[in-house]
Amino acid sequence: MLVVEDDDALRMLCRVNLELEGYRVLEASTVERAGELAVAEDIRVVLLDLHVGQRDGRELVPVLRRAVPDAAICLLSGTSEADPPSLEGVDGFIRKPFELEDLLVTVRRLAGASVGRR
Numbered sequence: 037m038l039v040v041e042d043d044d045a046l047r048m049l050c051r052v053n054l055e056l057e058g059y060r061v062l063e064a065s066t067v068e069r070a071g072e073l074a075v076a077e078d079i080r081v082v083l084l085d086l087h088v089g090q091r092d093g094r095e096l097v098p099v100l101r102r103a104v105p106d107a108a109i110c111l112l113s114g115t116s117e118a119d120p121p122s123l124e125g126v127d128g129f130i131r132k133p134f135e136l137e138d139l140l141v142t143v144r145r146l147a148g149a150s151v152g153r154r
Contacts (some may be wrong), residue, residue, distance in 0.1 A: 037061045037143070038077070040070040040093060041085045041112065046132070050083060053136055054143060067091045074103040081146045083139075084126070086113035097125040108146035 037059045041047040044065070051061045062077060064070035067088050073079070074096075082100055084093045093111065100109055110128035123129055127149065128142050 037147075038064065038070060038073055038079045038082045038107075040064045040067070040082065040088060040096065042066070042087075042089045043085075049136075050139065053140070057140060057143075059143070059147070065089075067093065067096050070096055071099045071103070074100050074107075079104045079107050081143060082107055082109045083130075083143070084109055084111055086111055086115060094122070094125075101125060108149050110142060110146055 037054060039047050039050045039054070039061060041050065042065050047063050047065065051063055054061045062073050062079070064073055065088070070084070070088075074082070082104075084096060086093050097109060100107060108127040109125070110130060111123065111126045112130050112132055114132035128146055130139060130142055
């Protein structure tokens with residue numbers, strides 16, 4: 037699992053709780069680092085912040101699709117827009133702030149779906 041989030045506290049919250057659920061979690065605070073990890077590691081689920089620093093996290097979606105085509109990608113967004121941003125190329129969406137249980141349910145679903153793709 038890869039968590040791509042520039043907010044240190046939120047990234048740590050995700051990592052700790054996902055590790056408690058038994059997932060191996062890698063972290064990236066930049067789009068560049070996330071791309072490096074995607075190429076080097078076996079990743080099945082990516083939690084990808086919509087805004088990673090000054091970058092649009094969706095820039096990373098094609099990179100991830102090439103590096104780990106079977107991975108499930110879930111976009112995280114704190115946007116206040118009524119409708120979620122474009123979800124082209126992603127498998128899920130979680131609006132921030134989120135309840136921990138919503139995160140875990142979504143990750144379980146996506147992890148199960150990614151296993152079926154292999």
